Amino acid sequence: xxxxxxxxxxxxxxxxxxxxxxxxxxxxxxxxxxxxxxxxxxxxxxxxxxxxxxxxxxxxxxxxxxxxxxxxxxxxxxxxxxxxxxxxxxxxxxxxxxxxxxxxxxxxxxxxxxxxxxxxxxxxxxxxxxxxxxxxxxxxxxxxxxxxxxxxxxxxxxxxxxxxxxxxxxxxxxxxxxxxxxxxxxxxxxxxxxxxxxxxxxxxxxxxxxxxxxxxxxxxxxxxxxxxxxxxxxxxxxxxxxxxxxxxxxxxxxxxxxxxxxxxxxxxxxxxxxxxxxxxxxxxxxxxxxxxxxxxxxxxxxxxxxxxxxxxxxxxxxxxxxxxxxxxxxxxxxxxxxxxxxxxxxxxxxxxxxxxxxxxxxxxxxxxxxxxxxxxxxxxxxxxxxxxxxxxxxxxxxxxxxxxxxxx
Amino acid sequence: xxxxxxxxxxxxxxxxxxxxxxxxxxxxxxxxxxxxxxxxxxxxxxxxxxxxxxxxxxxxxxxxxxxxxxxxxxxxxxxxxxxxxxxxxxxxxxxx
Numbered sequence: 001x002x003x004x005x006x007x008x009x010x011x012x013x014x015x016x017x018x019x020x021x022x023x024x025x026x027x028x029x030x031x032x033x034x035x036x037x038x039x040x041x042x043x044x045x046x047x048x049x050x051x052x053x054x055x056x057x058x059x060x061x062x063x064x065x066x067x068x069x070x071x072x073x074x075x076x077x078x079x080x081x082x083x084x085x086x087x088x089x090x091x092x093x094x095x096x097x098x099x100x101x102x103x104x105x106x107x108x109x110x111x112x113x114x115x116x117x118x119x120x121x122x123x124x125x126x127x128x129x130x131x132x133x134x135x136x137x138x139x140x141x142x143x144x145x146x147x148x149x150x151x152x153x154x155x156x157x158x159x160x161x162x163x164x165x166x167x168x169x170x171x172x173x174x175x176x177x178x179x180x181x182x183x184x185x186x187x188x189x190x191x192x193x194x195x196x197x198x199x200x201x202x203x204x205x206x207x208x209x210x211x212x213x214x215x216x217x218x219x220x221x222x223x224x225x226x227x228x229x230x231x232x233x234x235x236x237x238x239x240x241x242x243x244x245x246x247x248x249x250x251x252x253x254x255x256x257x258x259x260x261x262x263x264x265x266x267x268x269x270x271x272x273x274x275x276x277x278x279x280x281x282x283x284x285x286x287x288x289x290x291x292x293x294x295x296x297x298x299x300x301x302x303x304x305x306x307x308x309x310x311x312x313x314x315x316x317x318x319x320x321x322x323x324x325x326x327x328x329x330x331x332x333x334x335x336x337x338x339x340x341x342x343x344x345x346x347x348x349x350x351x352x353x354x355x356x357x358x359x360x361x362x363x364x365x366x367x368x369x370x371x372x373x374x375x376x377x378x379x380x381x382x383x384x385x386x387x388x389x390x391x392x393x394x395x396x397x398x399x400x401x402x403x404x405x406x407x408x
Numbered sequence: 409x410x411x412x413x414x415x416x417x418x419x420x421x422x423x424x425x426x427x428x429x430x431x432x433x434x435x436x437x438x439x440x441x442x443x444x445x446x447x448x449x450x451x452x453x454x455x456x457x458x459x460x461x462x463x464x465x466x467x468x469x470x471x472x473x474x475x476x477x478x479x480x481x482x483x484x485x486x487x488x489x490x491x492x493x494x495x496x497x498x499x500x501x502x503x504x
Binding site: 037040041042043044045046047048049050051052145172350352353354378379380381382385386389395398399402 | 411412425427428459461462463464465476480497498499500501502503504
């Protein structure tokens with residue numbers, strides 16, 4: 001892929017997924033991303049032993065690869081003054097400083113914006129937080145499970161009231177990955193602004209702001225009319241008011257989602273594809289207004305028809321239908337999904353355990369139709385000496401810092 | 409053996425960078441490592457054939473030597489005939 005960020009250096013003092021994922025996107029795009037890790041413990045992310053109830057192989061951990069591919073890792077103990085001097089030296093060579101440490105930690109260890117800008121006045125300072133860098137909760141940490149999913153109101157809207165309690169996020173690092181892309185977008189805009197005006201900005205993305213943006217239409221509507229949408233219990237049949245909109249169960253228990261929001265232009269085509277051509281001439285369903293008024297009757301007829309054929313039959317048979325629809329798949333099916341592979345949604349990196357290459361999902365943006373070409377996530381502190389020597393540090397100094405425990 | 413020196417295995421593809429030096433003999437696959445291969449080749453000794461892993465650091469129990477693997481191979485690393493171990497990040501266990 002065209003390395004749109006080639007020549008940009010990002011200094012990342014961050015852990016877990018949300019903020020490191022921004023660094024991973026920028027690394028996919030060609031930036032030199034230097035990830036600072038604790039010299040002994042590494043990123044806390046490396047300690048995951050379970051993920052969504054599935055045991056993780058620490059040598060092939062998706063929790064490490066997804067948000068860290070393409071980076072170099074430098075082991076620095078940022079709680080030591082000597083370690084922080086190394087951070088300042090690295091900051092002098094960087095275009096972007098990226099962090100998710102809490103305000104009180106940034107102050108205590110002296111890498112808040114004023115400290116980093118003292119080393120490099122032109123650096124873009126990017127913060128990722130749980131709840132934003134202003135207000136009473138700015139010093140409260142969080143994860144996507146807390147800030148993005150539950151605190152935001154998303155869990156409530158996702159959950160049918162009949163269930164009696166909110167469903168969980170279900171997908172590890174779901175809000176983190178969305179939020180990380182938001183940070184990468186913000187950094188790109190800040191780099192563009194600096195290029196044009198010379199002004200270096202600070203920027204903030206929170207897990208909460210990412211959630212509220214994603215739920216923005218529902219929130220805006222709710223504020224205006226006093227009511228937000230909630231999910232309904234799963235059923236085979238349409239949403240109220242539009243029989244071409246809803247989930248239908250097939251004879252073998254699969255699900256086809258119809259999502260033809262504007263049904264009028266598609267009435268004949270859809271009914272023909274469903275094997276119900278006579279309904280297109282039925283006065284109850286032949287015009288958009290009557291179809292939407294008689295949605296319940298149409299939904300029942302469509303439900304019965306879907307139940308007569310298999311999931312594979314419908315998946316093949318509806319390919320030429322003009323109305324919008326989708327087969328309901330699971331995440332693992334991406335690996336064989338013709339459309340996913342045609343769009344280079346997966347790429348491979350070498351595995352550091354010497355085993356089969358690891359397949360990873362690419363970021364959502366593709367330049368010039370070209371696939372991602374990057375390297376695996378670094379081992380903890382793998383590039384410490386190499387990066388410091390590149391920066392011009394003498395070996396004697398590296399040894400001295402190692403003796404002090406300030407670097408790996 | 410100066411820190412920063414790159415050493416190659418005489419009997420496999422392994423290459424390392426010396427991070428912490430030592431007076432002793434650094435070996436890979438049972439044979440002393442060299443700065444330049446002479447092309448004589450050979451196979452790793454079966455007792456030192458666990459393989460090396462890219463990006464991993466190898467240390468002895470006293471911490472006198474540290475080698476960073478910059479190219480993996482079939483042989484395993486040793487100092488004076490004693491196998492080196494991997495220096496792992498001691499991460500805190502987490503679960504979602």
